[in-house]
Amino acid sequence: MALYRDRGVVLRTYKLGEADRIVVVLTQGHGKVRAVAKGVRKTKSRFGARLEPTSHVELLFYEGRSDLDIVSQAESIDHFRPLRDDLDRLGRAIALLEAADQLSLEREANAPLYDMLVGALRALARRDAPLVVSGFLLKALALEGFRPQVEACVACGSEGPLVAWAMEEGGLRCAAHRLGPAVSPEAVGVLQDMLGGRLASALDGSRGPVVSEVDHLVVRAFEHHVERRLRSVSALHRG
Ligand SMILES: [Zn+2]
Secondary structure, three states: OOEEEEEEEEEEEEEEOOOEEEEEEEEOOOEEEEEEEOOOOOOOOHHHHOOOOOOEEEEEEEOOOOOOEEEEEEEEEEOOHHHHOOHHHHHHHHHHHHHHHHHOOEOOOOHHHHHHHHHHHHHHHHOOOOOHHHHHHHHHHHHOOOOOEOOOOOOOOOOOOEEEEEHHHOEEEEHHHOOOOEOOHHHHHHHHHHHOOOHHHHHHHOOOHHHHHHHHHHHHHHHHHHHHHHHHHHHHHHO
Protein backbone atom coordinates (compact mmCIF):
# COMPACT_ATOMS: atom_id res chain seq x y z
CA MET A 1 0.00 0.00 0.00
CA ALA A 2 1.19 3.51 -0.80
CA LEU A 3 2.05 5.91 2.01
CA TYR A 4 1.65 9.67 1.96
CA ARG A 5 2.25 12.46 4.42
CA ASP A 6 0.19 15.62 4.79
CA ARG A 7 -0.98 18.10 7.38
CA GLY A 8 -4.58 18.87 8.11
CA VAL A 9 -7.38 19.93 10.44
CA VAL A 10 -9.79 17.30 11.79
CA LEU A 11 -13.29 18.44 10.74
CA ARG A 12 -15.34 15.65 12.36
CA THR A 13 -15.08 12.09 13.55
CA TYR A 14 -17.44 9.16 13.91
CA LYS A 15 -17.33 5.73 15.46
CA LEU A 16 -16.45 2.60 13.55
CA GLY A 17 -16.91 -0.76 15.22
CA GLU A 18 -15.76 -1.26 18.81
CA ALA A 19 -12.50 0.63 18.97
CA ASP A 20 -11.95 2.51 15.72
CA ARG A 21 -12.92 5.93 14.52
CA ILE A 22 -13.30 7.49 11.11
CA VAL A 23 -11.75 10.95 10.90
CA VAL A 24 -12.56 13.50 8.23
CA VAL A 25 -9.59 15.82 7.68
CA LEU A 26 -9.14 18.91 5.53
CA THR A 27 -5.57 18.44 4.36
CA GLN A 28 -3.22 20.92 2.78
CA GLY A 29 -2.36 18.86 -0.28
CA HIS A 30 -5.08 16.22 -0.73
CA GLY A 31 -8.32 18.08 -0.07
CA LYS A 32 -10.80 16.39 2.25
CA VAL A 33 -9.65 12.91 3.29
CA ARG A 34 -11.69 10.30 5.14
CA ALA A 35 -9.55 7.80 7.00
CA VAL A 36 -9.78 5.11 9.66
CA ALA A 37 -7.87 5.59 12.91
CA LYS A 38 -7.57 2.14 14.43
CA GLY A 39 -7.82 1.51 18.14
CA VAL A 40 -8.25 5.15 19.09
CA ARG A 41 -11.34 4.64 21.24
CA LYS A 42 -9.50 2.40 23.68
CA THR A 43 -8.71 4.16 26.95
CA LYS A 44 -5.39 5.98 27.09
CA SER A 45 -4.96 6.18 23.35
CA ARG A 46 -2.73 9.25 22.97
CA PHE A 47 -3.09 8.85 19.24
CA GLY A 48 -6.86 9.30 19.64
CA ALA A 49 -6.47 12.49 21.68
CA ARG A 50 -4.66 14.07 18.73
CA LEU A 51 -7.52 13.30 16.38
CA GLU A 52 -10.40 15.34 17.81
CA PRO A 53 -12.34 17.97 15.82
CA THR A 54 -10.25 21.19 15.57
CA SER A 55 -6.93 19.26 15.96
CA HIS A 56 -4.26 20.50 13.56
CA VAL A 57 -1.97 17.56 12.89
CA GLU A 58 0.82 16.17 10.75
CA LEU A 59 -0.38 12.82 9.42
CA LEU A 60 0.97 9.73 7.77
CA PHE A 61 -1.66 7.84 5.75
CA TYR A 62 -1.83 4.48 4.05
CA GLU A 63 -3.83 4.63 0.88
CA GLY A 64 -6.85 2.37 1.25
CA ARG A 65 -8.45 0.32 -1.48
CA SER A 66 -11.82 2.06 -1.13
CA ASP A 67 -12.41 5.75 -0.44
CA LEU A 68 -11.14 5.25 3.12
CA ASP A 69 -7.45 5.62 3.89
CA ILE A 70 -5.80 4.57 7.15
CA VAL A 71 -4.12 6.95 9.60
CA SER A 72 -0.78 5.47 10.53
CA GLN A 73 0.75 8.35 12.55
CA ALA A 74 -0.47 11.67 13.91
CA GLU A 75 1.69 14.42 15.43
CA SER A 76 0.20 17.61 16.86
CA ILE A 77 0.95 20.94 15.23
CA ASP A 78 -1.60 23.03 17.17
CA HIS A 79 -3.50 21.85 20.23
CA PHE A 80 -5.94 24.78 20.29
CA ARG A 81 -6.57 24.11 23.96
CA PRO A 82 -8.22 27.52 24.56
CA LEU A 83 -10.90 26.53 22.04
CA ARG A 84 -11.88 23.42 23.96
CA ASP A 85 -11.93 25.10 27.37
CA ASP A 86 -14.39 27.80 26.35
CA LEU A 87 -17.86 26.90 25.08
CA ASP A 88 -18.36 30.15 23.14
CA ARG A 89 -15.11 29.71 21.29
CA LEU A 90 -15.70 26.00 20.76
CA GLY A 91 -19.07 26.83 19.17
CA ARG A 92 -17.39 29.27 16.79
CA ALA A 93 -14.65 26.74 16.00
CA ILE A 94 -17.25 24.08 15.17
CA ALA A 95 -19.02 26.56 12.87
CA LEU A 96 -15.70 27.12 11.06
CA LEU A 97 -15.19 23.36 10.68
CA GLU A 98 -18.71 22.89 9.30
CA ALA A 99 -18.26 25.64 6.74
CA ALA A 100 -14.90 24.23 5.63
CA ASP A 101 -16.53 20.80 5.38
CA GLN A 102 -19.30 22.17 3.14
CA LEU A 103 -16.86 23.93 0.84
CA SER A 104 -14.18 21.24 0.50
CA LEU A 105 -14.27 18.31 -1.89
CA GLU A 106 -12.83 14.87 -1.27
CA ARG A 107 -9.35 14.44 -2.71
CA GLU A 108 -9.39 17.80 -4.41
CA ALA A 109 -6.58 19.95 -3.06
CA ASN A 110 -7.67 23.37 -1.78
CA ALA A 111 -4.65 24.79 0.01
CA PRO A 112 -6.10 28.34 0.29
CA LEU A 113 -9.14 27.01 2.18
CA TYR A 114 -6.88 24.96 4.45
CA ASP A 115 -4.71 28.05 5.12
CA MET A 116 -7.77 30.16 5.90
CA LEU A 117 -9.14 27.56 8.30
CA VAL A 118 -5.83 27.24 10.19
CA GLY A 119 -5.55 31.04 10.32
CA ALA A 120 -9.08 31.45 11.70
CA LEU A 121 -8.59 28.73 14.35
CA ARG A 122 -5.30 30.31 15.44
CA ALA A 123 -6.92 33.75 15.67
CA LEU A 124 -9.75 32.30 17.75
CA ALA A 125 -7.30 30.45 20.02
CA ARG A 126 -5.38 33.70 20.67
CA ARG A 127 -8.49 35.55 21.73
CA ASP A 128 -12.20 35.33 21.25
CA ALA A 129 -13.67 37.54 18.52
CA PRO A 130 -17.40 37.27 17.85
CA LEU A 131 -17.08 38.05 14.14
CA VAL A 132 -14.38 35.51 13.32
CA VAL A 133 -16.90 33.10 11.76
CA SER A 134 -18.47 35.77 9.55
CA GLY A 135 -15.03 36.94 8.47
CA PHE A 136 -14.14 33.39 7.51
CA LEU A 137 -17.41 32.84 5.59
CA LEU A 138 -16.99 36.08 3.63
CA LYS A 139 -13.41 35.28 2.70
CA ALA A 140 -14.44 31.72 1.78
CA LEU A 141 -17.14 33.09 -0.54
CA ALA A 142 -14.57 35.38 -2.12
CA LEU A 143 -12.23 32.40 -2.56
CA GLU A 144 -15.00 30.57 -4.43
CA GLY A 145 -15.44 33.53 -6.76
CA PHE A 146 -18.55 34.90 -5.05
CA ARG A 147 -17.16 37.94 -3.28
CA PRO A 148 -20.16 40.09 -2.32
CA GLN A 149 -20.03 43.62 -3.68
CA VAL A 150 -20.10 45.91 -0.65
CA GLU A 151 -18.50 49.13 -1.92
CA ALA A 152 -21.18 50.15 -4.43
CA CYS A 153 -24.80 49.43 -5.30
CA VAL A 154 -25.07 46.25 -7.41
CA ALA A 155 -27.86 47.88 -9.48
CA CYS A 156 -26.39 51.30 -10.35
CA GLY A 157 -22.82 51.36 -9.08
CA SER A 158 -23.34 54.40 -6.83
CA GLU A 159 -21.42 54.47 -3.57
CA GLY A 160 -24.50 54.96 -1.55
CA PRO A 161 -25.58 55.32 1.05
CA LEU A 162 -26.04 51.55 0.80
CA VAL A 163 -29.09 50.36 2.69
CA ALA A 164 -30.10 46.83 1.61
CA TRP A 165 -28.53 43.41 1.17
CA ALA A 166 -29.56 41.91 -2.18
CA MET A 167 -28.01 38.54 -1.72
CA GLU A 168 -29.32 36.95 -4.95
CA GLU A 169 -27.51 39.68 -6.87
CA GLY A 170 -24.39 39.37 -4.82
CA GLY A 171 -24.20 42.56 -2.83
CA LEU A 172 -25.57 45.78 -1.38
CA ARG A 173 -28.07 48.20 -2.92
CA CYS A 174 -28.64 51.94 -2.54
CA ALA A 175 -31.85 53.63 -1.33
CA ALA A 176 -33.13 54.17 -4.88
CA HIS A 177 -32.76 50.45 -5.67
CA ARG A 178 -33.67 49.08 -2.27
CA LEU A 179 -34.23 45.30 -2.40
CA GLY A 180 -33.79 42.63 0.28
CA PRO A 181 -33.26 43.03 4.02
CA ALA A 182 -32.28 46.45 5.38
CA VAL A 183 -28.69 46.96 6.47
CA SER A 184 -27.49 49.49 9.05
CA PRO A 185 -24.63 51.90 8.20
CA GLU A 186 -22.53 50.21 10.93
CA ALA A 187 -22.98 46.80 9.30
CA VAL A 188 -22.05 48.24 5.89
CA GLY A 189 -18.84 49.57 7.47
CA VAL A 190 -18.00 46.18 9.00
CA LEU A 191 -18.64 44.36 5.70
CA GLN A 192 -16.41 46.86 3.88
CA ASP A 193 -13.65 46.41 6.48
CA MET A 194 -13.86 42.61 6.33
CA LEU A 195 -13.60 42.44 2.55
CA GLY A 196 -11.30 45.43 2.18
CA GLY A 197 -8.24 43.97 3.87
CA ARG A 198 -9.11 45.39 7.31
CA LEU A 199 -10.39 42.15 8.83
CA ALA A 200 -8.38 42.51 12.04
CA SER A 201 -9.82 45.93 12.82
CA ALA A 202 -13.33 44.70 12.01
CA LEU A 203 -12.86 41.79 14.43
CA ASP A 204 -11.45 44.00 17.19
CA GLY A 205 -13.69 47.00 16.80
CA SER A 206 -17.10 45.42 16.41
CA ARG A 207 -19.28 44.97 19.47
CA GLY A 208 -22.97 45.03 20.21
CA PRO A 209 -25.94 44.64 17.86
CA VAL A 210 -23.88 45.07 14.68
CA VAL A 211 -22.24 41.68 15.37
CA SER A 212 -25.47 39.70 15.18
CA GLU A 213 -26.66 41.79 12.23
CA VAL A 214 -23.52 41.01 10.23
CA ASP A 215 -23.59 37.34 11.31
CA HIS A 216 -27.16 37.05 10.09
CA LEU A 217 -26.44 38.65 6.69
CA VAL A 218 -23.30 36.65 6.07
CA VAL A 219 -24.77 33.29 7.11
CA ARG A 220 -27.71 33.88 4.73
CA ALA A 221 -25.37 34.73 1.87
CA PHE A 222 -23.24 31.68 2.61
CA GLU A 223 -26.22 29.31 2.79
CA HIS A 224 -27.63 30.78 -0.40
CA HIS A 225 -24.33 30.08 -2.16
CA VAL A 226 -23.91 26.55 -0.76
CA GLU A 227 -27.49 25.57 -1.66
CA ARG A 228 -27.11 26.89 -5.16
CA ARG A 229 -23.88 24.97 -5.54
CA LEU A 230 -25.40 21.76 -4.15
CA ARG A 231 -28.26 22.11 -6.63
CA SER A 232 -25.89 22.60 -9.55
CA VAL A 233 -23.81 19.60 -8.47
CA SER A 234 -26.85 17.33 -8.14
CA ALA A 235 -28.14 18.55 -11.53
CA LEU A 236 -24.76 17.62 -12.98
CA HIS A 237 -25.03 14.13 -11.54
CA ARG A 238 -28.59 13.67 -12.83
CA GLY A 239 -27.50 14.71 -16.32
ZN1 LIG B 1 -28.43 51.88 -6.83
